[in-house]
Amino acid sequence: MTEASMVIVGGGKAGARAAVAFRENAWKGPVTLISDETLAPYDRPPLSKAAITDDAEPQPTYLLDEGMMASLEVNFLRGAAATAIYREAKTLALADGKRIPYDRLLIATGAEPRQLLLAGSERALLLRDIADAVRIRNEFSEGRNIAIIGGGFIGLELASSAAKRGCRVTVIEAQPRILMRGVPAEIATRIAARHAEAGVTILVGASIAHIGPDKIVLSDGREIAADIIIAGIGAAPRFKLAEQSGLAIENGIACNTYLQTSDPHVFAIGDCCSFPHPIFGNERLRLEAWRNASDQAIVAVENMLGGQRQYEAVPWFWSDQYELNLQIAGLPHLGASVVKRVPKDDALILCHVSAEGRLMGASGIGQGNSIARDVRLLEMLIGKKATPDAAQLADPSFPLKSLLKS
Amino acid sequence: MSQWIEVCATDDIDDEDVMRFDHRGQTFAIYHSPDNKFYATDGLCTHEKVHLADGLVMDNIIECPKHNGRFDYRNGVAKGAPVCVNLKTYPVKVEAGKVLINTGA
Numbered sequence: 001m002t003e004a005s006m007v008i009v010g011g012g013k014a015g016a017r018a019a020v021a022f023r024e025n026a027w028k029g030p031v032t033l034i035s036d037e038t039l040a041p042y043d044r045p046p047l048s049k050a051a052i053t054d055d056a057e058p059q060p061t062y063l064l065d066e067g068m069m070a071s072l073e074v075n076f077l078r079g080a081a082a083t084a085i086y087r088e089a090k091t092l093a094l095a096d097g098k099r100i101p102y103d104r105l106l107i108a109t110g111a112e113p114r115q116l117l118l119a120g121s122e123r124a125l126l127l128r129d130i131a132d133a134v135r136i137r138n139e140f141s142e143g144r145n146i147a148i149i150g151g152g153f154i155g156l157e158l159a160s161s162a163a164k165r166g167c168r169v170t171v172i173e174a175q176p177r178i179l180m181r182g183v184p185a186e187i188a189t190r191i192a193a194r195h196a197e198a199g200v201t202i203l204v205g206a207s208i209a210h211i212g213p214d215k216i217v218l219s220d221g222r223e224i225a226a227d228i229i230i231a232g233i234g235a236a237p238r239f240k241l242a243e244q245s246g247l248a249i250e251n252g253i254a255c256n257t258y259l260q261t262s263d264p265h266v267f268a269i270g271d272c273c274s275f276p277h278p279i280f281g282n283e284r285l286r287l288e289a290w291r292n293a294s295d296q297a298i299v300a301v302e303n304m305l306g307g308q309r310q311y312e313a314v315p316w317f318w319s320d321q322y323e324l325n326l327q328i329a330g331l332p333h334l335g336a337s338v339v340k341r342v343p344k345d346d347a348l349i350l351c352h353v354s355a356e357g358r359l360m361g362a363s364g365i366g367q368g369n370s371i372a373r374d375v376r377l378l379e380m381l382i383g384k385k386a387t388p389d390a391a392q393l394a395d396p397s398f399p400l401k402s403l404l405k406s
Numbered sequence: 407m408s409q410w411i412e413v414c415a416t417d418d419i420d421d422e423d424v425m426r427f428d429h430r431g432q433t434f435a436i437y438h439s440p441d442n443k444f445y446a447t448d449g450l451c452t453h454e455k456v457h458l459a460d461g462l463v464m465d466n467i468i469e470c471p472k473h474n475g476r477f478d479y480r481n482g483v484a485k486g487a488p489v490c491v492n493l494k495t496y497p498v499k500v501e502a503g504k505v506l507i508n509t510g511a
């Protein structure tokens with residue numbers, strides 16, 4: 001009999017964390033990590049931040065390097081795209097014709113930036129990997145006109161990084177305001193004001209008529225100088241591999257609360273999957289968030305090794321723009337009312353409370369890490385389905401930690 | 407010659423909390439544990455040099471505010487990804503209601 005084998009497709013945050021988790025769970029059998037990138041797993045969040053603003057040529061921040069993979073006995077296949085899953089035979093096919101048998105398969109194929117579908121949009125750069133970041137950074141020289149299509153997190157982080165490099169930046173957003181998805185208006189307003197202060201022009205409710213060689217023309221006739229165009233219009237989960245092999249898809253690879261797909265031998269984690277969240281009435285979520293990728297890896301690996309653990313970590317996301325740090329915990333959209341907490345001047349936390357008084361989400365903005373502790377405590381309260389007193393939430397001198405102990 | 411440096415009064419740091427302390431260009435984090443002892447570590451996370459004093463103390467753990475890396479502040483041991491390098495710790499003593507640390511400098 002051959003030894004049972006654990007195979008991971010996708011060497012990003014989720015896949016890399018899973019490889020480590022197998023060893024943390026004392027799994028002694030083979031672990032294979034397959035990545036279509038040529039580099040060892042590296043971190044993506046710096047790609048829109050330090051990689052662009054630092055003077056030095058961006059270097060990947062490795063999540064796992066060769067040495068770590070060797071000592072963990074992780075068999076790493078680089079530059080290897082998985083092209084098919086033969087589920088009956090429990091075998092994965094790679095583009096180069098190799099066949100990899102598995103006992104349990106973990107899909108962690110992430111997401112990819114959505115392409116702009118407009119005449120001239122082949123000029124638009126996208127950002128997902130380190131090569132994209134290097135290309136973008138090299139274009140961001142002083143005085144150049146940068147047009148960023150999309151006022152979401154990636155677009156705004158790039159706008160802030162471009163402004164730091166002395167570029168002239170315009171952000172073009174189709175919606176009536178930036179960060180429509182997931183960020184309350186009051187916080188988005190503060191972010192917009194900070195961009196304005198840095199000289200970044202944000203155009204909202206703007207629709208693009210066409211893209212020319214050195215400009216973008218809006219439907220109302222306005223012209224925006226654009227030496228460089230970047231599209232940050234969201235990401236789409238990468239599930240072709242899963243879909244072609246007949247796995248259920250629901251805005252991503254559909255998992256149950258154990259992060260198991262419609263095939264009990266196949267699990268999926270990270271940006272590519274959707275899952276019902278037990279603490280939010282099993283609402284099906286797909287998250288594109290760094291911490292979710294690693295938290296899911298830990299739970300899925302336990303379950304792949306025979307565990308029965310539901311994934312119920314509270315969603316959490318951060319973004320850095322200029323000196324500002326934005327954080328979102330839980331699901332703010334499930335709140336019916338908002339309680340404001342102002343921990344310091346220049347810092348604001350909104351607590352999103354349901355009609356029943358349950359804390360469903362928290363969103364905050366502040367300088368540096370000024371809101372981190374409170375948002376972390378609120379996140380834990382969300383996880384405990386707490387119904388905190390509004391007056392205590394609103395009182396910055398009231399220690400939220402005491403609510404966790406009651 | 408190494409010497410003891412006064413940091414603060416014992417009641418300047420709440421139970422199960424942390425405070426930042428800067429001295430001669432170096433930054434430290436001073437902890438008050440739930441069992442009423444004091445500890446000191448380097449002030450910056452070993453992952454991305456973020457001030458740990460903005461983080462959360464839970465029992466004997468300090469959790470970094472940036473990516474939630476965790477350390478046992480009593481001995482500086484890193485408790486797993488994303489942090490893998492331990493924190494340096496420093497001797498602490500309490501005298502006459504004051505917390506003192508020895509930075510070894």
Ligand SMILES: Cc1cc2nc3c(=O)[nH]c(=O)nc-3n(C[C@H](O)[C@H](O)[C@H](O)COP(=O)(O)OP(=O)(O)OC[C@H]3O[C@@H](n4cnc5c(N)ncnc54)[C@H](O)[C@@H]3O)c2cc1C
Pocket residue numbers: 009010011012013014015034035036037043044045046047048080081082083108109110111127128129154238241269270271272287288289290291293316317318319320
């Ligand atoms: C520029 C940028 C900035 C970000 N900033 C933040 C932030 O500030 N805060 C935050 O919370 N999150 C942030 N994120 C999101 C975070 O990085 C992602 O949530 C995280 O990377 C998801 O990890 P993953 O492993 O699921 O996917 P990925 O990191 O995308 O990894 C998937 C990997 O699988 C590979 N792959 C795909 N298909 C195949 C195949 N068929 N065969 C082999 N390999 C395959 C891909 O090439 C990739 O290497 C950012 C993302 C980007 C791109």
Ligand code: FES
Pocket residue numbers: 451452453454455456470471472473474475476488489
């Ligand atoms: S900076 Fe502390 S965990 Fe990353």
